[in-house]
Amino acid sequence: MGERLAEEVLLVTRRWPEVQKISFVAHSLGGLVARYAIGRLYDDSSKLERVGSTRNCFNEEKTEYSKQCLKQSYEAKIAGLEPMNFITFATPHLGSRGNKQLPLLCGLPFLERRASQTAHLVAGRSGKHLFLMDSDGGKPPLLLRMVDDSDDLKFMSALHAFKRRVAYANANYDQMVGWRTSSIRRQHELPKSNLIVNDEKYPHIVYVEGDNTSGIYNTESSNVGGQTAELEEKMIRGLTKVSWERVDVSFQTSKQRYVAHSTIQVKTYWLNSDGADVVYHMIDNFHL
Known part of the structure; x- marks a missing residue:
């Protein structure tokens, strides 16, 4: 799917x-x-820039800028365009492999183990990717590879190129995606209830964590056990090499809380309209 998205983006840039x-x-x-697509679309081609004044740099005899007045700079682009916002909901x-990363399974270990083994039957290759069960040609799971750069896919360089990165996460009632995995945090880093505040303009935005990279220096591992904990920790450390804004959302007082996974993006207005303030929050903070 990432390859198809990258191709579609290139088609749009050629058309406009x-x-x-x-x-x-x-x-x-x-x-x-x-995230996969931008790794494919990333380009940091170099360009020459003039240094100094025109009078000092212009060579009258050769009618050209002298080499001393030119410097080489690198400008990161995504599909040849200036990257601005990278926002996920x-x-x-x-x-989805870690404890309570798929809340639908109620955190029961035997169900989570079974889900890891059978996810591909329901969701195909995507299921294997989500539960870190893929090993194409003996390579590490794709999600693990996506927290670093490779020769032809610059996943982290592409993320770093954006002016801002934002992760909107449901703090509760999302049956499909857990709070830790959607906000890129360890369990002990999740906001405590006494820190959660309400905003009248955005009533379902309960906590906003500004742009920071504190996760880089936090070496305490997630307490989810075994190999899964190691994989999760590697992904957190990789992704927090760049700064993220984290916006936590709660529909606890909403009648639409049981469909929070769709309400956070107002998938269908009549069913998910309570998430409109979350969408407005994204729009109001969008960098143009």
Whole structure:
């Protein structure tokens, strides 16, 4: 899916060559697809820039800028465009394998183990990717590879190129994506209830964590056990090499709380309209 999205973006840029900037807004699995696509679309081609004044740099005899007045700079682009916002809503950035990362399973270990073994029967290759069960050609799971750069896919360089990265996460009632995985946090890093505040303009935005990279220096591991904990920790450390804004959402007082996974992006207005303030929050903070 990531390859198809990358191809579609390139088609759009060719059709409208006047476009100069690009942003991604993605929901759920779409956030992972977008992360893959930008890794494919990343370009840091160099360009020459003039240094100094025109009088000092212009060579009258050769009618050209002298080499001393030119410097080489690198400008990161996504599909040839200036990257601005990378925003995800309820995206399982750390996959669905860890404890309570798929809340529908109620945190029961035997159900979570069974889900890891059978996810591909329901969701195909995407299921394997989400539960870190893929090993194409003996390679590490795709989600683990996506927290670093490789020769042809610059996943982290692409994320770093954006002016801002934002993760909107449901703090509760999302049966499909857990709070940790959608907000890229360890369990002990989740906001405590006494820190949660309400905003009259955005009543379902309960906590906003500003742009920071504190996760880089936090070495305490997630307490979810065994190999899964190690994989999750690697992904957190990789993804927090760049700064993220985290916006926590709660529909606890809403009649639409049991469909929070869709309400956070107002998938269907008559069923998910309570999430409108979350969408407005995204729009009001969008960088143009």
